[in-house]
Amino acid sequence: VDNNTSNFIRNIVIDDLKTGKRDHVITRFPPEPNGYLHIGHAKSIVLNFDLADEFNGKTNLRFDDTNPVKEDIEFVNAIKEDVKWLGYDWDGLFFASDYFDVMYDRAVLLIKKGLAYVDDLSPDEIREYRGTLTQPGKDSPYRTRTIEENLELFENMRDGKYGNGEKVLRAKIDMASPNINLRDPVIYRISHATHHNTGDKWCIYPMYAFAHPLEDAIEGVTHSICTIEFEDQRPFYNWVVENCEMESTPQQIEFGRINLTNTVMSKRKLKQLVEEGYVDGWDDPRMPTISGLRRKGYTPEAIRTFCRELGVAKNNGTVDTQMLEHFVREDLKLKAPRTMGVINPLKVVITNYPEDQVEMLDAEINPENPEMGIRQIPFSREIYIEQDDFMEDPPKKYFRLFPGNEVRLKHAYFIKCEDVIKDDNGNVVELHCTYDPETKSGTGFTGRKVKGTIHWVDAKNAIPAEFRLYEPLILDEEIEEEEGKTFLDHVNPNSLEIVKGFVEPNMKDVKPHDKFQFFRHGYFNVDPKHTSEGNIVFNRIVSLKSSFKL
Numbered sequence: 091v092d093n094n095t096s097n098f099i100r101n102i103v104i105d106d107l108k109t110g111k112r113d114h115v116i117t118r119f120p121p122e123p124n125g126y127l128h129i130g131h132a133k134s135i136v137l138n139f140d141l142a143d144e145f146n147g148k149t150n151l152r153f154d155d156t157n158p159v160k161e162d163i164e165f166v167n168a169i170k171e172d173v174k175w176l177g178y179d180w181d182g183l184f185f186a187s188d189y190f191d192v193m194y195d196r197a198v199l200l201i202k203k204g205l206a207y208v209d210d211l212s213p214d215e216i217r218e219y220r221g222t223l224t225q226p227g228k229d230s231p232y233r234t235r236t237i238e239e240n241l242e243l244f245e246n247m248r249d250g251k252y253g254n255g256e257k258v259l260r261a262k263i264d265m266a267s268p269n270i271n272l273r274d275p276v277i278y279r280i281s282h283a284t285h286h287n288t289g290d291k292w293c294i295y296p297m298y299a300f301a302h303p304l305e306d307a308i309e310g311v312t313h314s315i316c317t318i319e320f321e322d323q324r325p326f327y328n329w330v331v332e333n334c335e336m337e338s339t340p341q342q343i344e345f346g347r348i349n350l351t352n353t354v355m356s357k358r359k360l361k362q363l364v365e366e367g368y369v370d371g372w373d374d375p376r377m378p379t380i381s382g383l384r385r386k387g388y389t390p391e392a393i394r395t396f397c398r399e400l401g402v403a404k405n406n407g408t409v410d411t412q413m414l415e416h417f418v419r420e421d422l423k424l425k426a427p428r429t430m431g432v433i434n435p436l437k438v439v440i441t442n443y444p445e446d447q448v449e450m451l452d453a454e455i456n457p458e459n460p461e462m463g464i465r466q467i468p469f470s471r472e473i474y475i476e477q478d479d480f481m482e483d484p485p486k487k488y489f490r491l492f493p494g495n496e497v498r499l500k501h502a503y504f505i506k507c508e509d510v511i512k513d514d515n516g517n518v519v520e521l522h523c524t525y526d527p528e529t530k531s532g533t534g535f536t537g538r539k540v541k542g543t544i545h546w547v548d549a550k551n552a553i554p555a556e557f558r559l560y561e562p563l564i565l566d567e568e569i570e571e572e573e574g575k576t577f578l579d580h581v582n583p584n585s586l587e588i589v590k591g592f593v594e595p596n597m598k599d600v601k602p603h604d605k606f607q608f609f610r611h612g613y614f615n616v617d618p619k620h621t622s623e624g625n626i627v628f629n630r631i632v633s634l635k636s637s638f639k640l
């Protein structure tokens with residue numbers, strides 16, 4: 091995919107610079123601080139910052155905090171951290187609430203121009219008067235208030251003389267407009283609520299559709315990129331910029347939202363998963379949040395590449411999660427050291443190996459990136475292998491260990507299964523094997539071949555570790571709306587499996603966020619939350635197998 095040609099917004103920018111419509115580029119990323127950022131936001135971040143970077147422009151991080159009740163400083167800090175972690179530096183850091191004075195003044199200007207009025211209709215009445223797609227709306231009886239009266243009432247609103255919902259300020263445009271958004275939209279409402287930034291200074295707050303174009307214009311944003319549901323708002327966006335006599339005229343451009351298969355994306359739903367305990371926080375590795383992906387082990391590079399390769403579409407679209415996984419595998423392929431870990435251990439005694447001997451074996455750290463050198467792993471008489479790598483009664487074409495069969499231990503020797511030890515219940519608890527010293531890895535042994543290669547760790551020296559294996563949070567690729575059901579009915583009850591196993595002794599000093607490829611098991615990240623002295627927790631980022639084709 092050539093993401094340059096599939097990014098129509100980039101083409102608009104190029105055109106604007108070529109025709110002289112613009113001589114510079116300023117974009118912004120405007121999250122509402124009412125939740126943590128998710129992969130959909132990453133798409134918008136990459137789009138906005140990359141565009142400005144390419145044309146020597148600027149990108150602001152602006153907190154769209156015009157709604158006092160849902161917003162929180164915790165979210166502000168988390169959003170900043172996530173944007174930085176994705177690899178971007180904003181030029182200006184702004185809060186929309188810092189513009190409340192300007193917004194108020196512009197609303198007064200509209201009143202003075204006869205373009206806004208205070209309305210006493212209730213929210214229900216306003217909805218009713220608005221009409222429908224096929225029916226024009228009708229004028230509020232308060233629409234004809236004089237400018238003087240409106241100025242006084244709006245001031246009273248600001249001064250806290252009315253209760254929530256008693257009055258609103260509306261733009262005076264056209265109640266018969268075919269675009270419902272132009273039927274006198276509400277631009278200010280009363281809300282006696284404490285705001286995280288402005289405290290109790292205000293009890294009236296601008297509506298998003300009024301505030302957003304002003305924010306863009308105040309900052310001199312040239313290209314204001316938003317998602318497609320705002321397309322119908324564009325005429326009002328332009329109306330606000332023009333009638334509020336803003337010097338700078340930003341252009342709103344819409345693109346399609348991305349969703350991922352087998353997850354939910356809206357902050358409201360993600361919040362519900364957190365608050366109702368389906369996950370252990372916004373940064374749970376099963377969440378499609380930036381912080382969840384980071385904790386799982388995703389790299390900023392992988393996420394950026396994913397977002398770029400997606401291109402930019404006009405319509406909302408659902409992307410296969412496997413595409414995201416593809417890019418993290420690609421990114422880690424050359425970076426992540428290889429190692430061996432046994433997730434479900436089964437003890438193997440190598441009966442013909444000397445009792446007290448330990449030998450160190452050489453193993454490549456990354457065969458795809460030989461510069462990473464070699465590591466040493468101990469081998470001795472007792473090892474652990476994966477329970478799955480042994481079957482007492484194997485089906486045809488099972489090439490791993492079974493009684494009488496010989497396999498290669500990765501980086502070590504051929505071993506042959508001689509005896510199966512069981513407990514009183516008939517469970518296999520130990521295998522007795524013999525090894526052939528002639529078959530040591532790296533010696534060029536060609537005497538005979540085996541079909542299976544399995545991994546292992548030395549039992550005496552291995553370090554215990556916890557593996558967290560993840561399945562999709564949502565069972566369905568996309569949730570169909572069903573009567574009487576919510577997305578919570580589609581949550582996968584088995585999305586997390588915790589297993590205790592062993593890893594190579596050279597893993598003893600790993601640090602949070604160190605990433606490895608465990609032979610045959612996939613890529614893993616050292617979990618920053620649950621890892622502690624003596625308890626290493628590995629999150630599986632992604633398995634090795636993929637059917638995904640770009």
Ligand code: ATP
Binds near residue numbers: 347
């Ligand atoms: P949500 O549904 O998660 O609440 P939102 O649009 O309300 O999304 P904002 O905080 O307003 O969340 O989003 C900040 C920016 O990120 C907006 O410009 C929005 O267009 C963009 N954005 C949010 N979700 C997606 C998505 N799924 N795909 C692409 N862009 C997105």
Ligand code: MG
Binds near residue numbers: 122
């Ligand atoms: Mg929004």
Ligand code: MG
Binds near residue numbers: 122357
């Ligand atoms: Mg939202």
